[in-house]
Amino acid sequence: MSKASCFHCGDICISELITYNDKSFCCNGCKTVFEIFQENDLTCYYDLQNAPGAVPKEIAGKYDFLSQENIIEKLTEFNDGNIQIVTLYIPHIHCSSCIWILENLTKLNPNISSSQVNFGKKNVRVTYNSKQASLKEVVLLLSSIGYEPYISLDDFKTGNQHINRTLIYKLGIAGFAFGNVMFLSFPEYFEVGEFWLEKYKHLFRWLMFFFSLPVVFYAGQDYFISAYKGLRSKLLNIDVPIALGLAVLFIRSTVEIIFDLGSGFFDSLTGLVFFLLLGKFFQQKTYSFLSFERDYKSYFPIAVTKIFEGKETPIQVYDIKKGDRLLIRNEELIPVDGILINGKARIDYSFVTGESETVSKQSGDKLFAGGKQTSGVIEMEALKSVEQSYLTQLWSNDVFSKNKDDGFTTLTNAISKRFTIAVLSIAILATSYWLVVDSSKAMNVFTAVLIIACPCAIALSAPFTYGNLLRIFGKLKFYVKNASIMEQLASINTVIFDKTGTITSNQKSTASYEGKALTGSEETLLKNTLRGSNHPLSRTLYDILDEQDIISLNHFEEHLGQGIEASYEQNSIKIGSASFVGANETALLNTAVHISANSQYKGKFTFYNSYRKGISKLFNKLKKNYDLVILSGDNEGELENLKKLLPSKTKLIFNQKPDDKLEYIKYHQSEGAKVLMVGDGLNDAGALAQSNVGIAISENVNVFSPACDAILDASKINQLVKFLKASKNAIKIIKWSFVLSFIYNIVGLYFAVTGQLAPVVAAILMPLSSISIVVFTTIATNIIGRKLE
Amino acid sequence: MGVIYILLSISIVVAIIFFIAFIYAVKNGQYDDSYTPSVRMLFEDEIIKDQKNPTVKTKKTN
Numbered sequence: 001m002s003k004a005s006c007f008h009c010g011d012i013c014i015s016e017l018i019t020y021n022d023k024s025f026c027c028n029g030c031k032t033v034f035e036i037f038q039e040n041d042l043t044c045y046y047d048l049q050n051a052p053g054a055v056p057k058e059i060a061g062k063y064d065f066l067s068q069e070n071i072i073e074k075l076t077e078f079n080d081g082n083i084q085i086v087t088l089y090i091p092h093i094h095c096s097s098c099i100w101i102l103e104n105l106t107k108l109n110p111n112i113s114s115s116q117v118n119f120g121k122k123n124v125r126v127t128y129n130s131k132q133a134s135l136k137e138v139v140l141l142l143s144s145i146g147y148e149p150y151i152s153l154d155d156f157k158t159g160n161q162h163i164n165r166t167l168i169y170k171l172g173i174a175g176f177a178f179g180n181v182m183f184l185s186f187p188e189y190f191e192v193g194e195f196w197l198e199k200y201k202h203l204f205r206w207l208m209f210f211f212s213l214p215v216v217f218y219a220g221q222d223y224f225i226s227a228y229k230g231l232r233s234k235l236l237n238i239d240v241p242i243a244l245g246l247a248v249l250f251i252r253s254t255v256e257i258i259f260d261l262g263s264g265f266f267d268s269l270t271g272l273v274f275f276l277l278l279g280k281f282f283q284q285k286t287y288s289f290l291s292f293e294r295d296y297k298s299y300f301p302i303a304v305t306k307i308f309e310g311k312e313t314p315i316q317v318y319d320i321k322k323g324d325r326l327l328i329r330n331e332e333l334i335p336v337d338g339i340l341i342n343g344k345a346r347i348d349y350s351f352v353t354g355e356s357e358t359v360s361k362q363s364g365d366k367l368f369a370g371g372k373q374t375s376g377v378i379e380m381e382a383l384k385s386v387e388q389s390y391l392t393q394l395w396s397n398d399v400f401s402k403n404k405d406d407g408f409t410t411l412t413n414a415i416s417k418r419f420t421i422a423v424l425s426i427a428i429l430a431t432s433y434w435l436v437v438d439s440s441k442a443m444n445v446f447t448a449v450l451i452i453a454c455p456c457a458i459a460l461s462a463p464f465t466y467g468n469l470l471r472i473f474g475k476l477k478f479y480v481k482n483a484s485i486m487e488q489l490a491s492i493n494t495v496i497f498d499k500t501g502t503i504t505s506n507q508k509s510t511a512s513y514e515g516k517a518l519t520g521s522e523e524t525l526l527k528n529t530l531r532g533s534n535h536p537l538s539r540t541l542y543d544i545l546d547e548q549d550i551i552s553l554n555h556f557e558e559h560l561g562q563g564i565e566a567s568y569e570q571n572s573i574k575i576g577s578a579s580f581v582g583a584n585e586t587a588l589l590n591t592a593v594h595i596s597a598n599s600q601y602k603g604k605f606t607f608y609n610s611y612r613k614g615i616s617k618l619f620n621k622l623k624k625n626y627d628l629v630i631l632s633g634d635n636e637g638e639l640e641n642l643k644k645l646l647p648s649k650t651k652l653i654f655n656q657k658p659d660d661k662l663e664y665i666k667y668h669q670s671e672g673a674k675v676l677m678v679g680d681g682l683n684d685a686g687a688l689a690q691s692n693v694g695i696a697i698s699e700n701v702n703v704f705s706p707a708c709d710a711i712l713d714a715s716k717i718n719q720l721v722k723f724l725k726a727s728k729n730a731i732k733i734i735k736w737s738f739v740l741s742f743i744y745n746i747v748g749l750y751f752a753v754t755g756q757l758a759p760v761v762a763a764i765l766m767p768l769s770s771i772s773i774v775v776f777t778t779i780a781t782n783i784i785g786r787k788l789e
Numbered sequence: 790m791g792v793i794y795i796l797l798s799i800s801i802v803v804a805i806i807f808f809i810a811f812i813y814a815v816k817n818g819q820y821d822d823s824y825t826p827s828v829r830m831l832f833e834d835e836i837i838k839d840q841k842n843p844t845v846k847t848k849k850t851n
Contacts, residue, residue: 096828103829119825168815176808180801200793207797 006030009146010051029056033145037101040108045101052097054146062329063143065303065314066136066151075135075155083113084130088149090142093122102147109133109141124149153300153317167284170219171277177211177219178270184208185267189760205257208266216250220273238416238459241423242276245454252447265451268762272456275770283463283483292481292708296392296682299370300335304328307379317386324382328373336382337389340365343378347371350501352391352682370682394658394686400707410487411734412462416455423453430753441755448757452748457741457769461734462487465777469730472785477713478723485709488693489727491674495622495720496665496687498679499632499642502697504609505714511544515595515603522597524548525573529566532556537593538564538575541605563594573597578604609638614718616645621721623647627673631656631664633683662686678720682706719788726784733780737773744769 005012007023008030018025021038025031033053037043045052065071078085092098098117102124105115111133115126124147126138142149184204187197227243230236246269253264305327306315312327317335320326325341328334334347345361352370361367367380369389386392427449434442466483473480480486497503518526527548530538555567563576574581574596581596583604591607622628628650630642636654643652656664665675665687677684677691680698685706688694696708697717712720748765751757814820 096831099825099828100832103832117825117829118822119828120822165815165820168820169812172808172811172815176804176811180804203794203797207801 005051007046007051008034008053009055010053011055027055029146032056036108036145042101042104042107045097048100049095049097052095054092054148056144056146057148057331062332063136063139064305064312065316066139067134068303068314071302071314071316072135075151079130082129082131083127084135085125085127086135086138087123087125088139088142088151089121089123089155090147090149091122092147093117093119093124098147101145102142105141108145109137112138112141151302153297153302155302167277167281170222171274171281173214174219174270174274174277177215178267178274181208181211181266181270184211185263185759185763188263189763201263202257202260205263208264209254209257212250212253212266212269215270215273216246219277220246223276235413236417236420237413238455241416241420241453241455242459244420245450245456246272248447248450249454252451263759265759265762267759268451268766271763271767272454272770275456275767276459279460279463279467282467292711296370296395296685299333299682300386301333304332304335320382320385322382322384326380326382328378328380330373330376332373334367334369334371334373334380335389336369336386337384338367338380338382340367341379341381344376345373345378346375348374350681391658391682394662394683397659397662397686397689400686400689410462410484411731412458415458415738419455419458423449426453426749426753434755438755445753445755448752448755449749451762452752452757452765453745454766455741455745456766457744457773458738460770460773461737461741461777464774465730465733465737465781468778468781469726469784472781472788473723473726475785476719476723476788477716478710478719479712480710481708485693486727486730488674488709489676489724490731492626492676492693492724494627494629494668494673495676495678496629496631496691498661498677498681498684498687499630499638500609500634501680502678502684503611503615503630503717505612505699510610511541511593511605511607513603513605515601518595518597518602521571522573522602524551525553525566525568525571525597526575526595528553528568529556529564529573529575532566533558533564537591537607540607541593571598574599608641611645612714612717618718618720619646619650623649626676627651629653631661631687633657633661658683658686662690665690676724678712678717679706679708722788726788729784730781733777733784736780737776740776741769741773744772 004017004024006026008025011026018028018031020031020034023034025034030053033056034043037045066075072084073079076084076086090102093102099119102117103115105112105126109128112126112128115124117124124142128138139149139151184207187204188201223239223243223246226237226239230240249265249269249272253266253269256262256264300317303314303316304320305312306320307325307327315324320336326336326338340361340363342363345365345367346358347361347367348358349368349371352368358374359371366383368391369386370391387396427446430449431442431446434445463483466486469486470480470483480489523546527542527545528551530542530545531550532553533539551568553566553568555565555572557565559565559576559580563574563580565574566572575593578592578594581594581601582599583594583596583601592604593607594604595602619628628647630646630650630652632638632652632654633656634654639652639654642650646652653664661684665677669675669690669692675691675693677687677694678697679688679694680696684694684696688696688706688708693710694708695710695712696706697714698711699714712723744765748757748762751761751765
């Protein structure tokens with residue numbers, strides 16, 4: 001039978017196949033969603049995109065906290081008791097069908113008056129009548145059609161976020177003024193002394209003056225502020241010569257039109273600010289669907305269920321006190337450290353460690369915050385509050401409040417220091433020369449030098465190079481936070497990797513068998529026994545073993561925390577821990593499953609991590625230029641395996657706690673290392689923050705990754721060398737464009753020093769230099785980008 | 790040539806009107822999401838069409 005794929009979610013129907021309306025569905029959930037859409041004439045959902053849906057999850061009771069007034073108040077952005085507006089983040093939004101169905105929510109619930117999707121941010125803004133519908137109903141409706149919103153502790157802090165749009169305003173104003181001033185100044189470029197022009201030129205000039213006022217005092221104010229700040233901390237940053245140039249341009253132009261000396265340089269002035277802001281805008285463009293600032297709050301729920309005097313009440317996570325009895329449902333996150341009281345706990349710590357294999361816990365065991373319960377309901381007693389838990393404590397470290405950009409001199413600022421000094425000396429030398437030769441021209445020359453030397457082109461090189469490369473990297477699934485990270489990336493000399501989840505893959509692990517060979521009938525029995533078990537190790541082993549005939553077992557029993565027992569005809573089998581099957585084995589570091597058949601010990605399957613494709617190659621390429629380290633939180637079970645796989649000079653360090661990783665990096669930085677940390681789980685968060693560049697590896701970039709400087713898609717980890725090389729080449733491009741802009745400056749300075757700088761020369765030279773830099777950097781980065789692919 | 794004053798003031802007024810329209814658009818958040826509207830404008834009559842013709846393309850099985 002060929003395997004059918006689900007009409008709703010597109011998954012292959014493995015365990016069951018439901019046929020309804022001639023369409024196949026992989027589960028009842030998917031079928032129900034289809035029914036809902038069909039009843040409401042919304043099946044067009046499936047026309048726009050094939051199999052666009054997601055399987056709705058069991059959520060009974062999960063959102064009970066949404067009926068609490070104070071929580072509603074915090075989550076909604078507008079609430080007048082009648083109408084509520086809420087913006088919900090929905091990770092599943094991925095295609096045009098999603099937009100369509102979410103914007104037609106009103107068909108499913110008439111109390112929802114409007115819903116609007118922001119595809120880039122993957123959120124939906126829902127307006128509803130709060131008298132008729134509640135926030136909880138809205139969330140349940142979304143969940144029932146497979147669009148479960150993600151509500152985390154992070155949403156709790158602010159109801160309404162302020163969007164900063166100043167740069168767009170400034171860019172708009174500068175562009176508006178630039179265009180108009182260009183028109184107004186054009187007549188005077190060539191027609192000097194013409195009758196009508198003479199008559200109206202004063203009007204034109206004063207109009208230009210008024211257009212340039214908002215450009216200098218509003219659009220360009222950042223440059224003055226930054227230059228002032230730079231000077232105060234005794235730093236000649238790139239904004240100092242820019243601010244100087246802008247000020248001189250404005251003052252000289254104003255003086256010229258007041259005393260009727262000439263038409264001024266308002267065209268160059270507005271053009272300069274416009275191009276500079278354009279560069280800023282280009283550089284600022286970021287990935288709105290990614291967040292680089294996540295801490296544990298994005299992972300944690302807002303509320304959990306507290307059991308108090310036999311009653312279940314939702315309680316805010318921050319209000320959990322020591323000794324509280326908490327109820328954790330399936331798929332819920334454990335918010336605080338505690339002790340398991342009752343229930344079958346199977347905890348997935350993949351958020352924390354990157355290890356997706358679940359851990360079974362017995363009543364009385366300690367549970368750590370950050371784990372996700374994956375089977376049934378458990379009860380636990382809190383031992384600590386949220387902030388004091390083992391994992392969350394990490395965020396009290398100073399690293400997280402420090403801004404990484406501080407104390408890092410960019411290439412542009414490094415060059416601007418020498419540049420500023422050189423320009424000032426040329427200006428003074430030229431002025432003193434003219435004071436002797438022709439003192440009437442001295443002031444003219446002084447200002448002209450400062451105007452023409454205004455380092456517009458230099459200031460544009462870095463933003464356009466990095467900005468463009470950022471975009472190219474983004475297309476190749478390497479998402480870098482901002483341009484200054486690109487520059488840091490080029491200076492790296494040490495690369496540190498986390499092990500689990502970073503160089504090993506999350507899903508697949510491999511197992512090898514040791515012991516007596518199994519007979520054919522035993523293998524069949526083994527495979528069929530594993531089929532019935534839901535334990536993650538059984539599932540993994542089941543997937544690894546060869547395909548066998550399906551038989552129905554005579555006897556099957558699962559012993560919790562020990563193993564499985566089964567029999568078929570005259571054969572019996574035991575699968576599980578060493579003690580369960582009766583093997584005398586000393587404790588091993590690696591996970592192993594032991595097997596005995598007919599009360600005779602056969603052997604064991606030992607599980608190994610499976611490493612991502614191309615890891616060995618990547619390390620061999622990296623070893624030429626970088627120091628390599630593996631910092632793992634796990635035990636040394638994989639030591640031999642890693643030694644075989646990786647170049648011999650790689651340092652392998654195991655048993656590292658989150659704090660240890662951070663300290664290790666700090667120590668090496670104090671010895672001059674520039675560290676690139678590659679990690680994935682929340683336990684790497686400290687190390688990612690401390691390192692010069694922290695890259696988070698993610699199997700699915702839409703899901704969460706800890707705070708970092710860049711996110712790299714897991715399938716592209718073997719390309720890391722190329723990305724590092726490209727960032728080095730970017731530095732070369734910037735250096736070349738510096739050379740290019742120096743040439744323009746020298747030509748301009750010739751006009752300025754000889755006292756013949758006409759407005760038309762400035763008006764041609766300045767945009768020309770800026771545009772040619774933009775063209776040069778764009779072409780050069782695209783060539784780098786082509787090499788990457 | 791007094792007409793030039795009229796022409797100038799008209800041209801500047803028109804320019805300023807467009808400028809205000811731009812500021813208004815930014816303030817309304819029209820520049821916040823540059824992707825979704827491009828998809829949204831293609832949806833129009835799906836629901837009406839659907840009522841007449843409730844058949845849906847079946848996905849090919851592989």
